[in-house]
Amino acid sequence: SKIASGLRKTKDFLFGGIQRVLNSFTVIDEELFDQLEEQMIMSDIGVETSEEICDRLRKKIKERGITDPKEIMGLIHEVISEIMGDDTGLDLTVSPAVIMVIGVNGAGKTTTIGKMCHQFRQEGKKVLVAAADTFRAAAIDQLEVWTQRAGVDIVKHAEGSDPGAVVYDALEAAKARECDVVVIDTAGRLHNKKNLMEELKKINRIIDNKAGDCSREVLLVLDATTGQNAVNQAKLFSETAPITGIVLTKLDGTAKGGIVISIKNELGIPVKLIGVGEKIDDLQPFDSNMFVDALFA
Numbered sequence: 001s002k003i004a005s006g007l008r009k010t011k012d013f014l015f016g017g018i019q020r021v022l023n024s025f026t027v028i029d030e031e032l033f034d035q036l037e038e039q040m041i042m043s044d045i046g047v048e049t050s051e052e053i054c055d056r057l058r059k060k061i062k063e064r065g066i067t068d069p070k071e072i073m074g075l076i077h078e079v080i081s082e083i084m085g086d087d088t089g090l091d092l093t094v095s096p097a098v099i100m101v102i103g104v105n106g107a108g109k110t111t112t113i114g115k116m117c118h119q120f121r122q123e124g125k126k127v128l129v130a131a132a133d134t135f136r137a138a139a140i141d142q143l144e145v146w147t148q149r150a151g152v153d154i155v156k157h158a159e160g161s162d163p164g165a166v167v168y169d170a171l172e173a174a175k176a177r178e179c180d181v182v183v184i185d186t187a188g189r190l191h192n193k194k195n196l197m198e199e200l201k202k203i204n205r206i207i208d209n210k211a212g213d214c215s216r217e218v219l220l221v222l223d224a225t226t227g228q229n230a231v232n233q234a235k236l237f238s239e240t241a242p243i244t245g246i247v248l249t250k251l252d253g254t255a256k257g258g259i260v261i262s263i264k265n266e267l268g269i270p271v272k273l274i275g276v277g278e279k280i281d282d283l284q285p286f287d288s289n290m291f292v293d294a295l296f297a
């Protein structure tokens, strides 16, 4: 599957590293846990989550009277499945469903929106995109290239105009045209943090007022190749809007897929979609079971 091939590098690094540790021990002791934890931290599972996984492992090992290090791999599979929990997909039940897409520049917002629109179109949905990253003309142009590729409408204003006005117009148009989904692109200039946060909050208020009864998603796009930095970005962005899901991009090119576990455990935000390539159909719904199996089975 695309998930398995997208996670190949992560699996080689994480599973391979853990297996090497387990093979080098004949008894289960604290030195073994130290080395396991180190492997997990190197795979971007994060310090906090790696410690928690080891704590849960110690408990299970004690409860079940396990003495053979080789049995630990199965337990890791089990513990990570528990941490990942059940999946939640996008909620698009009440039309027009509004999906606000946030994230820093370069994370893959534009590409993700293009891929998402393509998927919605294939499901027969009527889609409208709001070009609310008005800060750079290039951003609007790029987004338009993707909307044309996906065959969906776009609402755009001139460069430098008020992003809130774009969102307002898009929501009006979506109601008039009886759209199923509105996807809102937003600016990602994190270096101007205060302005960006205010801008995102304002857009969120406009959605509250204009589409308060509609289904809502706030998707944070994170670049998997940035590892633990992505987790820190998630913490920052969660101050601007209630994030309902993460889109983790560029999983295909990285061994840092462990951040999925850390995001879920430390932030409690589900990963809903993953990007596994640059093409229009390289977006997959995230499936925890497939994810854990791809890494540990």
Ligand code: GDP
Pocket: 103, 104, 105, 106, 107, 108, 109, 110, 111, 112, 188, 249, 250, 251, 252, 253, 274, 275, 276, 277, 278, 282
């Ligand atoms: P934005 O600034 O957040 O809108 O980012 P873009 O959508 O322009 O993406 C930045 C770069 O990342 C582009 O070169 C994309 O082709 C690339 N990209 C986005 N998603 C993926 C992905 O899932 N896999 C790979 N390999 N590249 C991606």
